[in-house]
Structure formats: structure tokens, C-alpha cells
Amino acid sequence: MTVRVRIAPSPTGNLHIGTARTAVFNWLFARHHGGKFILRIEDTDNERSRPEYTENILQGLQWLGLNWDEGPIFQTQRLELYRQAIQTLLDKGLAYPCYASEAELEEMRSAQKAKKQAPRYDNRHRNLTAEEKAAFEAEGRKPVIRFKIDDNREIVWNDLVRGQVTWKGRDLGGDMVIARASQTEAFGQPLYNLAVVVDDIDMQISHVIRGEDHIANTAKQILLYEALAANIPEFAHTPLILNQEGRKLSKRDGVTSIGDFQNLGFVAPAMANYMTLLGWTPPDSTKEIFSLSEAAKEFSLERVNKAGAKFDWAKLDWINSQYIHQLPIEVLVEMLIPYWEQTGYKVDLASDRPWLEELTRLIAPSLTRLADAITESRLLFGETVEYSEDARSQLKNEQVAEVLETVVEAVEKAEELTQADAQQLIKDVTKTHKVKKGLVMRSLRAGLMGEMQGPDLMQSWLLLNKKGLDRIRLRQALTLIS
Numbered sequence: 001m002t003v004r005v006r007i008a009p010s011p012t013g014n015l016h017i018g019t020a021r022t023a024v025f026n027w028l029f030a031r032h033h034g035g036k037f038i039l040r041i042e043d044t045d046n047e048r049s050r051p052e053y054t055e056n057i058l059q060g061l062q063w064l065g066l067n068w069d070e071g072p073i074f075q076t077q078r079l080e081l082y083r084q085a086i087q088t089l090l091d092k093g094l095a096y097p098c099y100a101s102e103a104e105l106e107e108m109r110s111a112q113k114a115k116k117q118a119p120r121y122d123n124r125h126r127n128l129t130a131e132e133k134a135a136f137e138a139e140g141r142k143p144v145i146r147f148k149i150d151d152n153r154e155i156v157w158n159d160l161v162r163g164q165v166t167w168k169g170r171d172l173g174g175d176m177v178i179a180r181a182s183q184t185e186a187f188g189q190p191l192y193n194l195a196v197v198v199d200d201i202d203m204q205i206s207h208v209i210r211g212e213d214h215i216a217n218t219a220k221q222i223l224l225y226e227a228l229a230a231n232i233p234e235f236a237h238t239p240l241i242l243n244q245e246g247r248k249l250s251k252r253d254g255v256t257s258i259g260d261f262q263n264l265g266f267v268a269p270a271m272a273n274y275m276t277l278l279g280w281t282p283p284d285s286t287k288e289i290f291s292l293s294e295a296a297k298e299f300s301l302e303r304v305n306k307a308g309a310k311f312d313w314a315k316l317d318w319i320n321s322q323y324i325h326q327l328p329i330e331v332l333v334e335m336l337i338p339y340w341e342q343t344g345y346k347v348d349l350a351s352d353r354p355w356l357e358e359l360t361r362l363i364a365p366s367l368t369r370l371a372d373a374i375t376e377s378r379l380l381f382g383e384t385v386e387y388s389e390d391a392r393s394q395l396k397n398e399q400v401a402e403v404l405e406t407v408v409e410a411v412e413k414a415e416e417l418t419q420a421d422a423q424q425l426i427k428d429v430t431k432t433h434k435v436k437k438g439l440v441m442r443s444l445r446a447g448l449m450g451e452m453q454g455p456d457l458m459q460s461w462l463l464l465n466k467k468g469l470d471r472i473r474l475r476q477a478l479t480l481i482s
């Protein structure tokens with residue numbers, strides 16, 4: 001059998017982490033079996049679908065490296081196919097027009113609620129006579145199309161993640177709507193379950209791998225496959241992604257779209273790596289860092305967990321830092337530039353590149369997310385600095401003024417400092433003023449950086465020196481002291 005799987009996002013929002021993780025599993029499964037990974041955009045919901053969401057979804061999948069083999073296929077371009085299937089079901093007597101008005105349905109549901117019953121459609125129009133139909137038509141009612149669901153049916157499938165799953169027909173809410181009403185045609189817009197089944201048949205999907213929130217849909221869809229006399233694919237329902245409280249990760253958790261993670265400074269291979277571990281355990285369970293292609297070699301649905309996958313920020317951060325730390329500096333600097341620019345740090349791309357690379361080398365070991373570069377390099381941008389309480393009190397110590405005066409004079413005389421020059425200068429100053437090296441270093445840190453904590457002092461000084469910022473800042477510190 002040729003493996004053909006799909007990811008079928010609805011463009012009603014930006015690419016969500018749950019959809020992206022489902023895409024990862026489908027991609028891994030396809031690549032493992034040398035099959036095809038197909039992208040289908042489920043855009044039949046006119047009111048909620050937006051082209052910018054489609055754009056965001058395509059970009060997000062590309063960014064993650066989840067290249068697709070076919071598509072994007074848009075459901076709105078395939079309406080005729082769904083129409084034909086609906087007609088087939090009507091012709092076979094497996095579907096029928098239902099004229100119940102919204103008010104009647106509401107009344108039905110309230111009655112059920114009063115009797116403490118689960119809300120369901122009571123199949124009231126399943127067996128209308130031709131006269132009854134004509135009477136409703138004469139009233140001007142426009143029917144939806146409902147697909148018959150036998151209450152006594154038991155739907156059983158062998159789920160590749162969850163094992164045998166059984167659903168009772170009577171738990172599916174009564175005959176289901178497969179097409180909306182239309183003012184001009186016999187029926188209108190097809191609904192989700194119908195369109196999905198028609199597409200999955202047409203695209204010869206062999207395995208439907210999707211989130212466990214679709215389990216009830218699968219039961220309904222199996223009935224549709226049977227009604228359309230089509231082969232039923234294998235199903236695999238992947239666990240939900242849970243937040244720290246163990247509830248389904250939702251918009252309320254703040255960061256949920258792939259773009260959000262990107263903006264926070266997670267790099268694509270780390271994100272893909274982490275999502276692979278959200279519900280899947282590699283055969284060597286100690287292995288945590290791998291590329292998508294490496295994971296594809298070992299991927300199997302048997303090793304996808306049934307239980308929900310708790311989102312673990314600490315682990316994602318750790319994985320991200322592993323990827324960042326092994327990036328070549330020339331690559332990393334490119335990734336940091338946008339963060340500096342967005343923050344308003346002055347970056348002159350034409351002349352600053354070597355300097356930015358050195359800065360990147362300095363801060364790289366302390367980066368967990370790319371956005372950390374903003375704080376980590378904050379003290380190295382800008383002519384003047386704000387002095388913290390600690391820095392101010394350091395500057396007020398005895399002999400600090402004379403020490404810094406000597407340093408700044410030497411700096412002003414010199415061209416550009418090398419590491420050796422700077423070290424020699426510190427030695428000389430220590431001797432001249434008969435002070436401890438510690439005092440010189442702390443005073444330099446206070447004067448140059450304005451804070452007593454921060455990146456390596458010597459490296460920072462050399463970076464500032466390259467831009468002539470050290471003299472400006474030391475003069476500023478001296479003004480503060482006097």
C-alpha cells in the first residue's frame with residue numbers, strides 16, 4: 001500500500017501548535033514509509049476563513065521544514081465534488097432534506113434538557129412523505145441535508161494509537177447535517193465531515209492522523225465511507241497538547257501559534273524537534289536532540305502516547321539553546337539582527353557586520369532564545385548608559401576617579417585596543433595608583449557598562465572601544481563622580 005497522509009488545516013486562525021504537531025507526525029509517517037504528505041486547506045467556512053491565515057499556515061509549515069508533496073488543495077475549489085457526493089447519498093436514500101426550523105430545533109433541545117437528556121436531533125424529518133415535503137416547500141422552508149445515523153449501529157475501528165475504539169450510533173447526536181440550506185439550490189454549502197470524507201477518498205488517503213478531538217468525527221466519517229462505498233483508511237488519533245494545569249492548550253495560554261514561538265526566538269529545527277517529542281518517544285528514549293529526517297527513520301505510530309502531552313517550556317528552552325549554541329556565528333548574527341533592529345538599537349548593516357559578529361560571539365553562550373540577545377547586548381549599544389545604584393556607589397569609591405581618568409586618557413591616545421593592550425593598561429593603572437586589580441575592574445565595569453553585572457568585561461570593553469564608545473562612557477562616568 002502506498003502511504004498517503006494529509007494535514008488539513010482550516011484557515012480560521014494562524015498556524016496553531018496543535019496543528020503543527022499533527023503536521024509533524026504526518027510528515028514523519030510519510031517520510032518513514034516513503035509516502036506522500038499532502039496539504040489541504042479546509043476553507044469552506046466562508047465567514048471564518050481568511051487568506052492571511054492560509055498564508056500564515058503555509059509559511060509556518062515551510063519554516064518548520066514540513067515540505068509537502070501535493071497541494072495546497074483548497075476545498076472551496078472542489079465544491080462540485082461534494083455536491084455530487086451529497087446527491088449520491090440522497091439518491092441512495094441515505095440522506096434526506098430536513099425542514100426543521102431553528103425555533104423548532106431549539107424547542108426540541110429545551111425539552112431534552114428539561115428531561116436531562118443529551119441534546120440530539122430526534123430524526124423527525126427522516127421519513128417525510130412527498131406531501132409533507134411539498135407542504136414545507138410551499139411554506140418557503142429551505143432544507144438542510146441530513147445523513148442517516150442508525151442508533152443501533154456500533155462503529156468499531158482499530159486506532160493505530162489508541163487500539164480498538166468503539167462508538168455507539170446513538171451517541172452521535174442523531175442524523176447529521178451534511179449540507180446547509182440554500183435559497184436557490186436544492187441544498188447549499190457542504191459541511192466538514194462530508195467534505196473531509198469526500199476529499200480523503202478522492203486523494204486516496206491511506207492513514208488519517210489527527211488530534212484526538214476528532215474521535216467522534218471519525219465515527220461519523222466511517223459511516224460516510226460505508227455509505228459512499230469507499231475503502232476506509234486507517235485512523236490514528238494523537239494526544240492533545242496540555243498546558244501546565246493539564247488542560248488542553250488554548251488561546252488563553254497566550255503563546256499558541258507557531259508565529260508566536262518564532263517571535264520569541266525559537267529556531268525552526270528546535271521547534272520541530274520539540275514538537276516531535278510532544279507525544280512521541282523515540283526507540284532510544286534518552287535521545288532528545290534530532291532533526292526531522294533523523295526522527296523520520298525511527299518514527300512509528302506505536303510509539304505515540306495515548307495520554308495528553310504536557311507542554312514543557314523548560315524542555316523547549318533547553319532544546320532551543322542546544323541548537324542556538326551550535327549555530328555558526330555568521331548564521332546566528334543574521335538571526336539576531338532583526339531583534340536588535342526591532343528594539344531600536346542602532347545597527348548599521350553596511351559597516352557593523354564584523355562588530356556584530358564579535359558581539360554575537362560574546363553573547364551566544366548565554367542565549368536560550370534569540371530574543372535574549374536584546375537584554376544580553378543591551379549594555380553594548382548606545383553612547384551613554386544609565387548608571388545603576390550599584391554602579392553609582394562603585395564610582396563614588398576612593399581613587400576611582402583618578403583610575404578612570406588615567407584609563408580614559410590612555411584610551412584617547414591609543415588607536416584601537418587589543419586584548420593585550422587593555423590588559424597592560426590595567427596593570428599599569430594598578431601600579432601607578434597603587435590600587436588592587438579588583439578595584440580597577442569593578443570601576444571599569446561601572447563606568448563602561450553602568451551595571452555591575454553583565455557579559456565578560458574585557459570583551460565588552462574591546463567591543464565598545466571599536467566604536468569609540470568606551471571613552472564617551474568613561475567621560476560620562478567621570479562627570480557623574482565630580
Ligand code: GLU
Pocket residue numbers: 007008009010042196209210214
Ligand atoms: N480542518 C480540520 C481541523 O483543522 C482538520 C481535521 C482533519 O484532519 O480531518 O481541525
